[in-house]
Structures are given as structure tokens and as C-alpha cells.
Amino acid sequence: xxxxxxxxxxxxxxxxxxxxxxxxxxxxxxxxxxxxxxxxxxxxxxxxxxxxxxxxxxxxxxxxxxxxxxxxxxxxxxxxxxxxxxxxxxxxxxxxxxxxxxxxxxxxxxxxxxxxxxxxxxxxxxxxxxxxxxxxxxxxxxxxxxxxxxxxxxxxxxxxxxx
Numbered sequence: 001x002x003x004x005x006x007x008x009x010x011x012x013x014x015x016x017x018x019x020x021x022x023x024x025x026x027x028x029x030x031x032x033x034x035x036x037x038x039x040x041x042x043x044x045x046x047x048x049x050x051x052x053x054x055x056x057x058x059x060x061x062x063x064x065x066x067x068x069x070x071x072x073x074x075x076x077x078x079x080x081x082x083x084x085x086x087x088x089x090x091x092x093x094x095x096x097x098x099x100x101x102x103x104x105x106x107x108x109x110x111x112x113x114x115x116x117x118x119x120x121x122x123x124x125x126x127x128x129x130x131x132x133x134x135x136x137x138x139x140x141x142x143x144x145x146x147x148x149x150x151x152x153x154x155x156x157x158x159x160x161x162x163x
Contacts, residue, residue, distance in 0.1 A: 001056055002131050004069075004083040010134050011079035015146040016157050021138035024160075054094070059087055066101040067091060074104040074113055075151070081117050085127050088119040 009017035052059045061068035069084050084100035091098055100117035119127075137144070146152070146161035155161075 002086065002134050003057055004086050006134055006138070007086045007130065008076070008079040008083045010130065010137070011082055012076050012151075013146070013155070013157075014137060014144045015161060016155065017134065018138055018140065018143040019157060019160070021134075022143075024143075054090060057087060057090055062098070065099060067098045068101045068103060070103045070105060072105055074106070077102070077115060081115070082127065082130060084117045085119055085123050086131075088117070089124060089127055092119060 006017055006021055009020055052062055059067055060070045067084065067087050069080060069087070071080055080102050084102055088098060088100050100119070102115040102117065104113040104115075106113065146157075148162060152158055152162065
């Protein structure tokens with residue numbers, strides 16, 4: 001099953017998506033991943049609506065109106081948008097209609113930045129196409145060649161791809 005993490009990685013980096021899907025996990029050594037996990041734990045402790053697991057997907061928070069996804073930065077909003085669309089789709093499959101809200105917790109900012117996402121007909125069609133593309137990608141016998149970008153320097157897979 002395609003998870004929110006795989007959708008996020010697909011938009012962030014195809015190589016990272018393939019490696020994660022094929023259980024080449026290098027994230028345990030990543031400071032950014034640890035920070036993200038700590039932020040999720042802190043947010044969960046503060047909230048009366050705690051993280052929810054549905055099938056193999058973990059949702060940060062559900063409110064009366066929103067599925068809320070919390071991220072430590074807005075470095076890749078397109079990837080997060082598609083991750084939230086997947087979650088909204090999975091909820092819809094279970095008869096639950098929500099809007100998505102993405103909350104970015106920037107360490108150097110006082111205010112939280114938010115983005116609202118809705119699963120309309122066009123987004124749902126595009127999402128199902130993305131899921132199919134990911135399924136084809138992760139079925140490849142080897143990872144696609146990495147393409148170096150500035151964001152790669154902070155990636156947990158940097159050494160694997162470029163050193």
C-alpha cells in the first residue's frame with residue numbers, strides 16, 4: 001500500500017521514494033528526521049486529538065472539520081499537499097469527509113503557517129495517477145539515478161547517493 005511518506009518522498013525525490021519503499025532506510029541517522037519526530041511527540045502531548053493510525057497510515061490529528069498534518073518546515077509544500085490528499089482519500093474510502101490543514105512549525109518563527117487542502121474531483125483523479133506512478137517506480141529492479149539539488153545536502157540518503 002502507498003503511504004503518505006511514499007507520496008511525500010515521490011514529490012521530494014524519486015530515488016528516496018524507491019529506497020524507502022524497498023526498505024533501504026537510512027533515516028535513523030538523520031538529525032532532521034529526529035527533530036520531526038520530536039515535534040510530532042510534543043504536538044501530540046499538547047493536543048486533545050492525538051495521532052491516529054488507520055490501516056498503515058498515521059494521521060497527526062483529526063478535528064471536527066480537518067485532518068491536520070504537522071510539519072517542521074514548509075520546505076516542500078507540494079509534497080506535503082499530496083500526502084494530505086492521500087490521507088483525505090483514505091478517510092473518504094471509510095466514509096469520513098474532511099478538509100486537510102497543513103501546519104508548519106518553523107523553529108525560527110513565532111507564528112504557525114497553515115495551508116488548507118481539499119480533495120475535489122480533479123485532485124482525486126490526479127492522486128490516483130500519482131499512486132499508479134509510485135507503484136511503477138517502486139517495482140523497478142533498482143533505484144532511479146539521483147539528481148543533485150541543494151536540498152540533497154540535508155537528506156538522510158545523501159551519502160548513499162553522492163559519496
